[in-house]
Amino acid sequence: MHSREHDVLVIGGGGAGLRAAIAVVEANPALSVAVVSKVYPMRSHTVSAEGGAAAVIKSDDDLDAHAYDTISGADWLCDQDAVEAFVEEAPHEMLRLEHWGCPWSRTPDGHVGVRAFGGMKIKRTWFAADKTGFHLLHTLFQTSLKYDQIVRYDEWFVTRLLVDGGRCQGVVALEIATGEVHALLAKAVVLATGGGGRVFPFTTNASIKTGDGMGLAYRVDVPLKDMEFVQYHPTGLPFTGILITEAARAEGGWLLNKDGYRYLQDYDLGKPEPEPVLRSMELGPRDRLSQAFVKEVEKGQTIETPHGHVVHLDIRHLGARVIDTKLPFVRELCRKYEHLDPLTELIPVRPVVHYMMGGVDTDTLGATTLPGLYAAGETACVSINGANRLGSNSLTELLVFGARAGKAAAAYAASVRSSTPAARTLAFDEERRLRGMLGRRGGERLSALRTEMQRAMEAGVGIYRDAGGLESAAASIRDLQDRARRASLDDQSLTFNTEIVALLELDNLLDVAETIIYSALARRESRGAHQRTDHPGRDDEHFLAHSLAYRAPDGPPRVQLRPVTITRWPPGERVYGR
Amino acid sequence: MPEAVAIDIRRYRPEEEAEPHWQRYDVPFRREWMVLDALNYIKDEVDGTLAYRWSCRMGVCGSCGMMVNGQPTLTCATYLESLLPGPIRVEPLRGLPVIRDLVGELSDFLAKLKRVKPWIEREEERPTAAGEYLQTPAEVAAYKQYAMCINCLLCYAACPIYELEPEFLGPAAIALAQRYNLDSRDEGHEERMDVLSTHDGIWACTFVGECSTVCPKNVDPAGAIQRYKLEAALDWAKSVVLPWGRQ
Numbered sequence: 001m002h003s004r005e006h007d008v009l010v011i012g013g014g015g016a017g018l019r020a021a022i023a024v025v026e027a028n029p030a031l032s033v034a035v036v037s038k039v040y041p042m043r044s045h046t047v048s049a050e051g052g053a054a055a056v057i058k059s060d061d062d063l064d065a066h067a068y069d070t071i072s073g074a075d076w077l078c079d080q081d082a083v084e085a086f087v088e089e090a091p092h093e094m095l096r097l098e099h100w101g102c103p104w105s106r107t108p109d110g111h112v113g114v115r116a117f118g119g120m121k122i123k124r125t126w127f128a129a130d131k132t133g134f135h136l137l138h139t140l141f142q143t144s145l146k147y148d149q150i151v152r153y154d155e156w157f158v159t160r161l162l163v164d165g166g167r168c169q170g171v172v173a174l175e176i177a178t179g180e181v182h183a184l185l186a187k188a189v190v191l192a193t194g195g196g197g198r199v200f201p202f203t204t205n206a207s208i209k210t211g212d213g214m215g216l217a218y219r220v221d222v223p224l225k226d227m228e229f230v231q232y233h234p235t236g237l238p239f240t241g242i243l244i245t246e247a248a249r250a251e252g253g254w255l256l257n258k259d260g261y262r263y264l265q266d267y268d269l270g271k272p273e274p275e276p277v278l279r280s281m282e283l284g285p286r287d288r289l290s291q292a293f294v295k296e297v298e299k300g301q302t303i304e305t306p307h308g309h310v311v312h313l314d315i316r317h318l319g320a321r322v323i324d325t326k327l328p329f330v331r332e333l334c335r336k337y338e339h340l341d342p343l344t345e346l347i348p349v350r351p352v353v354h355y356m357m358g359g360v361d362t363d364t365l366g367a368t369t370l371p372g373l374y375a376a377g378e379t380a381c382v383s384i385n386g387a388n389r390l391g392s393n394s395l396t397e398l399l400v401f402g403a404r405a406g407k408a409a410a411a412y413a414a415s416v417r418s419s420t421p422a423a424r425t426l427a428f429d430e431e432r433r434l435r436g437m438l439g440r441r442g443g444e445r446l447s448a449l450r451t452e453m454q455r456a457m458e459a460g461v462g463i464y465r466d467a468g469g470l471e472s473a474a475a476s477i478r479d480l481q482d483r484a485r486r487a488s489l490d491d492q493s494l495t496f497n498t499e500i501v502a503l504l505e506l507d508n509l510l511d512v513a514e515t516i517i518y519s520a521l522a523r524r525e526s527r528g529a530h531q532r533t534d535h536p537g538r539d540d541e542h543f544l545a546h547s548l549a550y551r552a553p554d555g556p557p558r559v560q561l562r563p564v565t566i567t568r569w570p571p572g573e574r575v576y577g578r
Numbered sequence: 579m580p581e582a583v584a585i586d587i588r589r590y591r592p593e594e595e596a597e598p599h600w601q602r603y604d605v606p607f608r609r610e611w612m613v614l615d616a617l618n619y620i621k622d623e624v625d626g627t628l629a630y631r632w633s634c635r636m637g638v639c640g641s642c643g644m645m646v647n648g649q650p651t652l653t654c655a656t657y658l659e660s661l662l663p664g665p666i667r668v669e670p671l672r673g674l675p676v677i678r679d680l681v682g683e684l685s686d687f688l689a690k691l692k693r694v695k696p697w698i699e700r701e702e703e704r705p706t707a708a709g710e711y712l713q714t715p716a717e718v719a720a721y722k723q724y725a726m727c728i729n730c731l732l733c734y735a736a737c738p739i740y741e742l743e744p745e746f747l748g749p750a751a752i753a754l755a756q757r758y759n760l761d762s763r764d765e766g767h768e769e770r771m772d773v774l775s776t777h778d779g780i781w782a783c784t785f786v787g788e789c790s791t792v793c794p795k796n797v798d799p800a801g802a803i804q805r806y807k808l809e810a811a812l813d814w815a816k817s818v819v820l821p822w823g824r825q
Contacts, residue, residue: 039631039633039641040641040684040688040729042639042640042728042729043631043633043639043640044639045633045634045639047634047638047639047728048634048636048638048639091706092706095706095709095710096706098710098711099698099703099704099706099710099711099763100697100698101698101758101761101763101764103718103721103722103725104710104713104718105715105718106713106714106715106717106718107715108714109712109714110713110714110717111710111712112710131638131726134638134728135725138725138727142691142696142697143697143698145691145692145696145697146695146697154684177677206633206634206635206639207632207633207634207635208633240635240636242635242636243636332637333636333637336637336655337636445626446626447621447622447623447626489626490625490626490627491626491627491629493591493593493594493627493678494593495591495592495593495677495678496629496677496678496679496681497629498629498630499626499627
């Protein structure tokens, strides 16, 4: 087995990972930092983000307003010290990105432009037309190329964290092109692998979003926090699940039911006005809009298609000038994937799994409970997103907490000694395990297991949940975990074996699925994106607290609660449109 | 509409076989399927050994470029229906060394990308407290088109020069160099010109224009290369006529 040593390893080459890697170099140029990613960094899922990134920059805005929108959007489940740090550092981070060349859309006088976004009371969302994530990722990736200290291991899949002496000392990674297994030793590791939307069948998430960082942390007994909170974005294209950005509504788009009626007015989200009104109607938060959709289906007011019930997103009245300058990608996606032109036709949409508010439990510096292990971005749960993330906070979160985690990891790396011999021994064990997987025969196809998992999650762990549905999903996942251990591979090659990677990803997906279900069972209330029909209503007395799912050696995870941090905004009613 | 369509895939597994060969798969035809959906059907239902890359399935991550019926193609953005009646021939992108099956080697492109310094170069970096650089919508428009490159490398597969002159920087890298040159915040133009005006920089290009034809994002690398040549030629003329004109 080959072994290499770096000071800091960053797992994942998307927005959070690249920002963390640059932050390590900025904090201490003498450190060696490596980005380990299962795909080339510019393929990372940050690339698919569309609408924008929120940060206070205009004179009519202030940090407290951004904090309040975020906290109320989160249904008070976020930690307010984390939110305060987030809104304060957001403008600085966004300006860094501007200085690094991000092609932000501008006002005529040359300043950065901002647009409205769901749940935000003031316009503060910076945007690069409707390909903000794409430009953000490529700007970070291209900027990272100028630092010779940043080494990359592209298309290496991390299979295990090496933990000895109570600290994380590196990872084991499979080099996909050759099938070689490597020990990458380090003084600090930053997880930045994104979310795990692929536990569900219908998702905006790219195929690579398999909860890898969450699974890696969970298996070394680091808790996963608030996993029950899964965000459904209200406007996905049917069949493909491709996202139509919230910016379409921010620019003035309407959601219509089968009668052409702006149905959100029936769900305590305000009155329909011809022009968009902030924190109202189509600019309400995603959880409330996705829940309203389900109610419309129940009332029989949606449109049935071969790919499920839909409503319509109408942007025709915005006209060609607005659509082509501010929403060109929406038009491109509709034409390509729906054979329609939104300039003259209605866009069919339905809620689609989009984002995980939960993730690896970290403090506000990105540190996990395991010394030497950090996490940032969607993989992590700091938490600023609580029970429901606001659109355009996640790209900013990548930057703010990617930078924080990188800085903290750099400081830690300078304070500890090199890895222990026991860490290397663990790496050999892992190599043996991986070699053993290749030889497996006679089991089920992994794609069948994956599909079954996705169906179980959709059936039992959707927008509305109850104990019965969650219990039966839990039983399915336990059964699938057993069967996955015996699944066999067609592919016995070492060279670019994508099937063994998919099997390892399935392990991560099943871990993520299990923690979502048991956290959802433990939370006997309804808050934000977690709605229990058997426990309607928010219960601050018992559940103004994060859930922490710990792996148990045998059987289901143990779920504990930890109170949220309140600084200046006591829990209140979430008010939209009135 | 047919019920099924034949897909011929160029397979190559270096551990099992010395030479690539063609393998045929019959997949159900569905009107809403892209070529990528057919590959996923094969992988999931028929033959788990097929290797290829994909991720976003919405034409923005740039992973799934392949030769389809001889044309460089983003497979997540090309309908099966547009390729009927078949058989549809799928091969790895031309011009890249093949690792296995439909997977090509990208390291040459990444090395070239780094050579053109695709980042903002400045004598001094402005502190964030000083705010943003002003850039009018027209100034953004000057470079934006070149910033749309998704690094899918269809242009390299289409480029007849890249195949013959492996040192040629290639269309996407040159377009990205131009993206930064044309950005009003950048001061790295001269340094990039030094890289680009060498023989393997821009001069190898004979303006075939295939790169711009196949680009799924309308980046127009051929236009970027032509602008560069003109500028380099003017630079050269200036330095001959006015030797003090170029410091």
